[in-house]
Amino acid sequence: xxxxxxxxxxxxxxxxxxxxxxxxxxxxxxxxxxxxxxxxxxxxxxxxxxxxxxxxxxxxxxxxxxxxxxxxxxxxxxx
Amino acid sequence: xxxxxxxxxxxxxxxxxxxxxxxxxxxxxxxxxxxxxxxxxxxxxxxxxxxxxxxxxxxxxxxxxxxxxxxxxxxxxxxxxxxxxxxxxxxxxxxxxxxxxxxxxxxxxxxxxxxxxxxxxxxxxxxxxxxxxxxxxxxxxxxxxxxxxxxxxxxxxxxxxxxxxxxxxxxxxxxxxxxxxxxxxxxxxxxxxxxxxxxxxxxxxxxxxxxxxxxxxxxxxxxxxxxxxxxxxxxxxxxxxxxxxxxxxxxxxxxxxxxxxxxxxxxxxxxxxxxxxxxxxxxxxxxxxxxxxxxxxxxxxxxxxxxxxxxxxxxxxxxxxxxxxxxxxxxxxxxxxxxxxxxxxxx
Numbered sequence: 001x002x003x004x005x006x007x008x009x010x011x012x013x014x015x016x017x018x019x020x021x022x023x024x025x026x027x028x029x030x031x032x033x034x035x036x037x038x039x040x041x042x043x044x045x046x047x048x049x050x051x052x053x054x055x056x057x058x059x060x061x062x063x064x065x066x067x068x069x070x071x072x073x074x075x076x077x078x079x
Numbered sequence: 080x081x082x083x084x085x086x087x088x089x090x091x092x093x094x095x096x097x098x099x100x101x102x103x104x105x106x107x108x109x110x111x112x113x114x115x116x117x118x119x120x121x122x123x124x125x126x127x128x129x130x131x132x133x134x135x136x137x138x139x140x141x142x143x144x145x146x147x148x149x150x151x152x153x154x155x156x157x158x159x160x161x162x163x164x165x166x167x168x169x170x171x172x173x174x175x176x177x178x179x180x181x182x183x184x185x186x187x188x189x190x191x192x193x194x195x196x197x198x199x200x201x202x203x204x205x206x207x208x209x210x211x212x213x214x215x216x217x218x219x220x221x222x223x224x225x226x227x228x229x230x231x232x233x234x235x236x237x238x239x240x241x242x243x244x245x246x247x248x249x250x251x252x253x254x255x256x257x258x259x260x261x262x263x264x265x266x267x268x269x270x271x272x273x274x275x276x277x278x279x280x281x282x283x284x285x286x287x288x289x290x291x292x293x294x295x296x297x298x299x300x301x302x303x304x305x306x307x308x309x310x311x312x313x314x315x316x317x318x319x320x321x322x323x324x325x326x327x328x329x330x331x332x333x334x335x336x337x338x339x340x341x342x343x344x345x346x347x348x349x350x351x352x353x354x355x356x357x358x359x360x361x362x363x364x365x366x367x368x369x370x371x372x373x374x375x376x377x378x379x380x381x382x383x384x385x386x387x388x389x390x391x392x393x394x395x396x397x398x399x400x401x402x403x404x405x406x407x408x409x410x411x412x413x414x415x416x417x418x419x420x421x422x423x424x425x426x
Contacts, residue, residue, distance in 0.1 A: 006322060008400070018322035018399040020284065021305035 001046075001069060002079045003038045011035070017076055024075060029054075030068065037078070085162055086383065087118040090170035090363075091128025091135065095407075096312045097366040099170040101128045103379045104135065106372040110380035118162050120169075124421045130412045137162070140424040144174045151177050152184060159188055166191045166386050168379070170363045173248055175200060193294075193386035194341045195362055202337060203360035205247060205276055215336045217329075218356045220279040220348075227273070231264050232257075234277055241280040246271035251313065253280060281358070283350040286321065289364065289371050290330040291378045293385055294340030300376040300394045301330040304367060307402070315367055315405070320374045322399040329355050342368070342378055367403055374401040 003009070008016040013031030015024040026034065029050075036046045047065065051058050072078045086107065090098025104117050119138035121129050129138045139158045142150040158164065167190055169178040178185075179197050186192075194200075202211050212219030221238070225231050234242070235257065244263035245251045248271055252263040260277070267275055284305065291300045303326035308317035330345055342364035348356045364379065371378040376394040384391050420426040 016400055021307065021319040021321050 001037060001043050002040055003034060003072075003077060004079055007077055009034055009038065015077055020076060022075060024077070033065065033068065034072075034077075081114045083114045083116040084383065084387070085116045085118060085165045087120050087158065087162075087164050087167045088135075088170065089120045089122075089141070089168070089174060091119050091121050091126040091131075091138070092123070093127040093131075095310060096314050097405075098126075099364045099366045099368050101131065101134060102366055102369040103168060103170060103364055104128070105369050106377050106379040107383055108134065109372055110377055110383070112380070113383070115383075116162075118158065118164065120158075120167075121420070124417060127410055129420055129426055130410050130416060138420065138426045140420065144171075144177055148177045148180050152181055155181070155185070155190075156188070159190060164190045166193075166383060168192075168382065168386075169194065172362060175362055191386045191388075193382050195337070195339055195343075199337050199339055200362050203343075203362060205245060205359060206274065208357070208360065212357060215332075217333070218354050220281050220356055220358065222276050222278040225264070225273075225275045225277055228261075228264065231260060231275075231277070234260065238277065238279060243278040243280050245276040245278060247274060247276070251278075278358075281348040281350050281356045283348045283356075285358075286326055286347045286349055286355070287315070287318070287365060287367070288326050288330045288345040288347060289342065289368055289378060290334055290339070290345065291342050291381055292334035292337070292339030293391065294338060296335045296338045297393060298331045298334040299381055299385070299391050300371060300378045300397075301327045302371045302374055302376055302378070302397055303327065303330075304370060308404075315403075317402065317404045318367055318370065320370065320397060320399050320401045325349075325355055329357070333357075333360070342382060367405075370401060370403045371397075373403065374398045 006018050013026035036049055047062055051061055088100045088104050090100035092098040093101040107115055116136050119128055119135040120141045121138050122143055128135055141154050169175055179194055179200055182192050206224050209219050209222050241253055241255045243251050243253055244260055246267040250267050254260040254263050264275055286303055286305055288303045290298055293299050303321045304318045305321055306315040306318045310316050344361040344365040345357055346359040348358050350356060368378060374397040376397045381391045
């Protein structure tokens with residue numbers, strides 16, 4: 001689960017793929033997850049970090065993260 | 080005071096299906112290395128560029144390409160007497176043949192050009208593109224050249240729908256049935272005549288590449304762009320520069336094998352399985368050419384330098400994610416100006 005090297009991201013959740021010209025916007029939590037993903041940390045660490053910071057059920061977050069990850073892969077944001 | 084290079088530029092029709100002239104002039108004027116006097120060469124009295132006096136210093140009408148080289152030369156001789164032209168940059172596909180034919184004569188008159196040779200120009204012709212692709216190892220969609228209607232009726236023997244029906248100079252219509260193909264055939268026939276090209280439809284992402292070759296096989300500049308907003312005529316109304324070595328290599332290879340001299344635009348379809356198909360090669364700058372200057376590789380200005388004998392080193396970098404957004408603007412003029420260009424052929 002690695003963000004492609006050439007993907008430009010902003011703290012506000014704007015993503016730009018310079019190979020395809022596609023751009024995307026995520027909400028604040030999406031932006032936070034992507035910034036974590038850019039650190040090349042394991043998925044479990046992303047889950048732990050978010051679950052520690054926010055009052056969220058771990059199983060629910062894992063499901064949402066999986067869905068989000070599929071979207072990112074589908075749009076060539078993740079390798 | 081710096082000498083002003085006198086440059087004549089065509090294709091001032093900055094309309095919804097725009098010619099590249101105005102964008103070429105804008106890029107040239109932005110270059111700080113030289114001063115220019117721009118002479119517009121127009122075909123019609125309402126080409127917007129004629130009335131953009133901050134870009135075009137003086138405009139002369141020239142005869143339509145169908146009038147032939149003699150008529151064009153006669154008019155250019157007159158304009159040259161008036162303006163002492165140093166360089167002509169033609170920007171229309173349909174006029175290029177005549178200008179290429181006149182290249183040596185213009186050179187003797189002291190007028191430089193920077194265009195492909197006739198062989199280069201014809202090799203990338205829509206009707207020969209498939210052979211060109213096969214010869215040089217480019218992916219090009221399969222096609223068939225149609226010279227009469229009954230050939231169209233047999234097209235289903237060789238191709239599956241959808242297909243693209245194309246005119247020899249402009250226009251392309253995607254068709255899904257034989258009935259649609261027949262309609263498209265007649266529509267394009269009435270506008271552009273025969274032959275008509277029927278081409279395999281490639282599904283994918285459309286990428287355009289503006290490139291400039293030095294005539295010795297070197298690509299001086301290559302800028303890939305993806306259209307972000309497309310008009311009903313298929314023209315880019317907004318676009319963004321991309322960072323993908325595939326496209327840069329493709330354009331470099333094209334320029335290397337053709338030894339292309341001048342500007343060109345490769346229309347590429349990146350198929351869903353990742354193959355870059357060359358759909359068309361336009362033998363001149365595209366209408367979005369100002370984006371190359373905005374992204375850091377001023378192709379029109381580099382062409383001017385090379386045409387005037389300067390050595391230009393290939394660019395190595397450009398800004399990725401640079402966006403153009405075209406806009407329409409109601410330019411106001413008055414009847415006196417319109418009268419001058421309509422009546423005297425000069426403005």
